[in-house]
Amino acid sequence: MSNADELEDSSAPLIEHLAELRTRLIRSAIAFVIGIFVCFYVWNPIFNFMTQPICSALNERGQDCGLILIKLQEGFFVAIRISIMGGFALAFPVISYQLWRFVAPGLYSKEKNAFLPFLVASPFMFILGSGFAFLVVIPLAFDFFLNFQQFGMGGEAADPTEGLGQAGITFQGSVAEYLSLTITFIMAFGMCFQLPVLLSLLGKAGLVSSKGLAHVRKYAVVAILVVAGLVTPPDIFTQVILFVVVFGLYEISIQIVKRIEIKREARMRADGTWYEDDEFDDDEFEDDEDEHPEEKS
Secondary structure (H helix, E strand, O other): OOHHHHHHHHHHHHHHHHHHHHHHHHHHHHHHHHHHHHHHHOHHHHHHHHOHHHHHHHHHOOOOOOOEOOOOOHHHHHHHHHHHHHHHHHHHHHHHHHHHHHHHHHOOHHHHHHHHHHHHHHHHHHHHHHHHHHHHHHHHHHHHHHOOOEEOOOOOEOOOOOOOOOOOEOOOOEHHHHHHHHHHHHHHHHHHOOHHHHHHHHHHOOOOOHHHHHHOHHHHHHHHHHHHHHHOOOOHHHHHHHHHHHHHHHHHHHHHHHHHHHHHHHHHHHHOOOOOHHHHHHHHHHHHHHHOHHHHO
């Protein structure tokens, strides 16, 4: 067979894969566009649902719940952002299914059985993190922020024309700013709740170990603090909450990876393919550290 024939034979499967990829992407895009139009039609109820935390916090203080449009086009762009987010949420089952149908034929049955639980756990953990942010973190954060308002003796906002001329400080939030802040909370906690899924998948693939994760715990603390400072609004209150939650998820991930290792060891011992080389290497490494402590300094 000539080189030209070999190139034609190898290019044929590639063209078929590209054609299938195009079909999957088109179907995903259609589902996404349909979701956008559906959510644009009902963006008002969605936004009203998202304003429940701030309205509850204001009602507890006897204040009216109202947000303002600072720019003329602000309401339209808020509706667009809500439609895009809602459209992606509605289309995500279709998108994930199309992705799985494209990837699954190239996987062995064991790989499918190992990967499919993580594909299901990932959106579940994102929804769990988003729900935790919306139901717990956001109300606490808004209640904390609203405490910086300044009121008069009668519970009303202080009038600067009366008494000692004390300036009133009341909340008059922008629609776009409120939406951005709420989305920031939801996305930050939703993505951080993916940590157990990611580390479990890496542990399943043998790329990380429970001992290794425990050994780098102090570095993980610093990394979590940096992430908490970057993805949350600039206040120590929400950063501490995110740090505590993510660090707890990190510790849970260590235990999950340890269970994966125990099951893998039991299966390999049953198959007669388990070797003790790794354990001996770990012991030798620890002995070397004990014998040469001056090299660590």
